[in-house]
Amino acid sequence: MSCLSSLLCILLPLLLLLVGVNGKEEDKRQVYVVYMGAVPSHTAENTLKKNHIQLLSSVLPRGQPIEKSLIRRYKNSFSGFAARLSENEANALRNKAGVISIFIDPIYQLHTTRSWDFLQETSVETVSNPATDVGSSPTSDGSDTIIGLLDTGIWPESESFRDDGMGPIPSRWKGACMEGNDFNSSNCNRKLIGARHYDLEEDEDSLTIFPKDASSPRDDHGHGTHTSSTAAGSPVMEASFYGLAEGTAKGGSVSSRIAMYKVCGSEGCPGSAMLSAFDDAIADGVDLLSISIGASEFFRPDFTEDPIAIGVFHAVERGITVVCSAGNDGPGGGSVVNAAPWILTVGATTIDRFFESDVVLGGSHAVAVKGSAINFSNLNKSATYPLIYAASASSNSSSDDAEASHCNLDSLDERKIKRKIVLCEHSDDDNSKITKAEDLKTKGAVGAIFIDDVGRSVASMYIDFPATEVTTEGSEQILKYINSTKNPTATILPTITVTKYKPAPEVAYFSSRGPSSQTSNIIKPDISAPGVNILASWTRNEDFDVAPPGRKPSHFNLVCGTSMACPHVAGIAATIKSWNPTWSPAAIRSAIMTTAMQSNNDKAPVTTDSGSVATPYDYGAGVINPTRVLQPGLVYEIETKDYLQFLCNYGYTTKTIKNMTVIPNGFECSKNSSKDLISNLNYPSIAISGFTGKERKVSREVKNVGGVEDTTYVVSIKSPSQLNVEVLPDKLQFSKSVTKLSYQVSFTASSSRLKGDYFGSITWSDGTHRVRSPFVVKSS
Numbered sequence: 001m002s003c004l005s006s007l008l009c010i011l012l013p014l015l016l017l018l019v020g021v022n023g024k025e026e027d028k029r030q031v032y033v034v035y036m037g038a039v040p041s042h043t044a045e046n047t048l049k050k051n052h053i054q055l056l057s058s059v060l061p062r063g064q065p066i067e068k069s070l071i072r073r074y075k076n077s078f079s080g081f082a083a084r085l086s087e088n089e090a091n092a093l094r095n096k097a098g099v100i101s102i103f104i105d106p107i108y109q110l111h112t113t114r115s116w117d118f119l120q121e122t123s124v125e126t127v128s129n130p131a132t133d134v135g136s137s138p139t140s141d142g143s144d145t146i147i148g149l150l151d152t153g154i155w156p157e158s159e160s161f162r163d164d165g166m167g168p169i170p171s172r173w174k175g176a177c178m179e180g181n182d183f184n185s186s187n188c189n190r191k192l193i194g195a196r197h198y199d200l201e202e203d204e205d206s207l208t209i210f211p212k213d214a215s216s217p218r219d220d221h222g223h224g225t226h227t228s229s230t231a232a233g234s235p236v237m238e239a240s241f242y243g244l245a246e247g248t249a250k251g252g253s254v255s256s257r258i259a260m261y262k263v264c265g266s267e268g269c270p271g272s273a274m275l276s277a278f279d280d281a282i283a284d285g286v287d288l289l290s291i292s293i294g295a296s297e298f299f300r301p302d303f304t305e306d307p308i309a310i311g312v313f314h315a316v317e318r319g320i321t322v323v324c325s326a327g328n329d330g331p332g333g334g335s336v337v338n339a340a341p342w343i344l345t346v347g348a349t350t351i352d353r354f355f356e357s358d359v360v361l362g363g364s365h366a367v368a369v370k371g372s373a374i375n376f377s378n379l380n381k382s383a384t385y386p387l388i389y390a391a392s393a394s395s396n397s398s399s400d401d402a403e404a405s406h407c408n409l410d411s412l413d414e415r416k417i418k419r420k421i422v423l424c425e426h427s428d429d430d431n432s433k434i435t436k437a438e439d440l441k442t443k444g445a446v447g448a449i450f451i452d453d454v455g456r457s458v459a460s461m462y463i464d465f466p467a468t469e470v471t472t473e474g475s476e477q478i479l480k481y482i483n484s485t486k487n488p489t490a491t492i493l494p495t496i497t498v499t500k501y502k503p504a505p506e507v508a509y510f511s512s513r514g515p516s517s518q519t520s521n522i523i524k525p526d527i528s529a530p531g532v533n534i535l536a537s538w539t540r541n542e543d544f545d546v547a548p549p550g551r552k553p554s555h556f557n558l559v560c561g562t563s564m565a566c567p568h569v570a571g572i573a574a575t576i577k578s579w580n581p582t583w584s585p586a587a588i589r590s591a592i593m594t595t596a597m598q599s600n601n602d603k604a605p606v607t608t609d610s611g612s613v614a615t616p617y618d619y620g621a622g623v624i625n626p627t628r629v630l631q632p633g634l635v636y637e638i639e640t641k642d643y644l645q646f647l648c649n650y651g652y653t654t655k656t657i658k659n660m661t662v663i664p665n666g667f668e669c670s671k672n673s674s675k676d677l678i679s680n681l682n683y684p685s686i687a688i689s690g691f692t693g694k695e696r697k698v699s700r701e702v703k704n705v706g707g708v709e710d711t712t713y714v715v716s717i718k719s720p721s722q723l724n725v726e727v728l729p730d731k732l733q734f735s736k737s738v739t740k741l742s743y744q745v746s747f748t749a750s751s752s753r754l755k756g757d758y759f760g761s762i763t764w765s766d767g768t769h770r771v772r773s774p775f776v777v778k779s780s
């Protein structure tokens, strides 16, 4: 019997009960997460279970069986549960001893640029990612590093997950390879060492209503296969997407192991399931977690009501580095998510690869206009197709010429565009370019040219329709030609891969930007990494393949999103971890941030899509530098109690947060807790908000990890003219007995008229290492 039918068997009587017995009250029940912080020391699992059940039954109607309400329990790495509750019951629980927070189970989304329901809009990149290729393997044995991913599952047969030559699975690994639809223990190996899914609780008689595709670790979607192979895929020779981006595909840490926690179904990724995955992954023994999922920019849960913030807190407390995507809601400011200070938050950049699909104009011109797209064009190479500017093809029902020039739906006259190539404007609030292309194709056009400056560095996937994108500058040439002749013609050339493209990297337009809506006293995102047209393994589920007509599904796909940037950083963090097994998550993040690059392959500052110089709000400390990360020289450490003090400064009381972790002598917020003191967290970057011009001081402490005991670091400061920035002391002398040193930075205004954000940096150097921290001073 299939899982589905057994699920239905359990589900049906339950649904009948819910409706029949409890009537209307039950209809309003929703899934809530009850978060209770650390598992108290020396608590047996049975006692914890009893506590959860007692707590829950205290708010349920007398005589109602617990199993009807309880959905999941969190019991290994932190305490809590998810339950179906009415609003009144939830409110009653809110005030019970031991409950830190209770919130409605949120559904989070994947951070690919394609929306969940619109497949083609995704752009992906896979394997051979020159910008993050760490090169030769580390001297130490990286095979002991285990990367866990919370995602859509995994396609275990992909070549990226072969385990040729890998040693035995580390003995400390306590994870599982769960069975499910089309997935059994034979699907795991020495590369893919763990796979769990979260449709049914095995040990409880409770369940969630999950789509069928979630009842297996198998990835029917593609996203999880892509992120896993990007983080730690084995090398695959001659990987490509139908000949594009050809090369050896491999993950950031080819020797690391992979554990997949499938938390996403077709509706998205429920927070209650993600918390179960955190609960398991921490107990299973992962070293790192990579999470390319987040809330939308408009849903802004507080730290104790955000499943990702909660789960990552407990992972970091156990020494597990967690890397999360920043979101794809850019380029507007304040759009970054996953911004808790214990998370390593990753934005996306382009790489030096470009997918070029040019427009050739007819007549005596025969000029080519550079375009960018991934197309499956089979048009003739000569410019024999009639060309029309969409503004001249408006349907007569449409009075709005602007609509027509943008080729928005229902604005064009079919007869005027049939068998023609159509030139369309494009702006962000239009229908998507993919939607427009589909529409043009349906109406009989042979091709489309979109004028789009913003998305120029992100090649869209036009699966079986010849379409390309040109800049406004390029479009002028086309328009001039159209104006100058009676029967303009053109063609669109097939896509070619251009490598060593300049300038690169560039901040991707979709990458979410800082400052975080939660606090401007910490810079987010932290770092950026390749996330545009990334080639990596993909699902072979035929419902989700992106093959052009008549071709076999590709085992690889090109995808875009901070989703793709995140596992790049996870792979590099795994390499750092394998070289330095004792390093804390804060030290690993520090190494990644302080060694980042700020210039591109044109030896100029990294820019954004609009051509402006990138600021820390765009890309954090910069673009990850895979070679320098291994020699940071100094690192900024942060302990769990520092994060608790951050929460005090943020506004939480001791009462709320003291049970989040077990601290031997308890925890108290310091009396002077304040928002301004958030800037004092020992972060590898500095942010000050509400600056009036009067002196503000922050302190930092660095630890020497450079391998040489006697060494002196000297500071250099880059600051805008409106600020006076002073660092004291300006020299740090380390020795055998002095491995940690503090310094203070003071900021005062040098000009009386301050407005906006001022950016700069502080760099410590001993001649060999360069330890750079960006800063932002935000005037009130």
Ligand SMILES: *[C@@H]1O[C@H](CO)[C@@H](O)[C@H](O)[C@H]1NC(C)=O
Pocket (backbone or CB within 6 Å): 040, 097, 098, 099, 655, 656, 659
């Ligand atoms: C903290 O946890 C202990 C033990 O689990 C519990 O007795 C106590 O009520 C909790 N404190 C708060 C403030 O919830």
Ligand SMILES: *[C@@H]1O[C@H](CO)[C@@H](O)[C@H](O)[C@H]1NC(C)=O
Pocket (backbone or CB within 6 Å): 184, 185, 186
């Ligand atoms: C797993 O499934 C495959 C294919 O259905 C089968 O050949 C294999 O024996 C199964 N392995 C286990 C351990 O059940």
Ligand SMILES: *[C@@H]1O[C@H](CO)[C@@H](O)[C@H](O)[C@H]1NC(C)=O
Pocket (backbone or CB within 6 Å): 380, 384
């Ligand atoms: C392409 O060009 C060739 C020769 O110029 C012609 O025979 C053929 O019909 C053209 N195909 C299309 C689709 O226009």
Ligand SMILES: *[C@@H]1O[C@H](CO)[C@@H](O)[C@H](O)[C@H]1NC(C)=O
Pocket (backbone or CB within 6 Å): 396
């Ligand atoms: C709309 O277009 C059709 C075909 O081009 C034409 O026959 C008709 O007269 C037009 N109607 C108006 C109101 O312009």
Ligand SMILES: *[C@@H]1O[C@H](CO)[C@@H](O)[C@H](O)[C@H]1NC(C)=O
Pocket (backbone or CB within 6 Å): 476, 479, 480, 483
């Ligand atoms: C093309 O002609 C139209 C009007 O006929 C004019 O508005 C437009 O500016 C011209 N475009 C170019 C690029 O010459």
Ligand SMILES: *[C@@H]1O[C@H](CO)[C@@H](O)[C@H](O)[C@H]1NC(C)=O
Pocket (backbone or CB within 6 Å): 670, 671, 672, 673, 677
């Ligand atoms: C805040 O109080 C703590 C002690 O609770 C003290 O160590 C620290 O120096 C104080 N910080 C400031 C900025 O006053």
Ligand SMILES: CC(=O)N[C@H]1CO[C@H](CO)[C@@H](O)[C@@H]1O
Pocket (backbone or CB within 6 Å): 241, 242, 243, 244, 374, 375, 376, 377, 378, 379, 493, 494, 495, 548
């Ligand atoms: C990605 C891709 O398949 N591009 C195709 C674009 O069209 C030309 C012409 O048919 C093909 O050769 C390319 O492979």
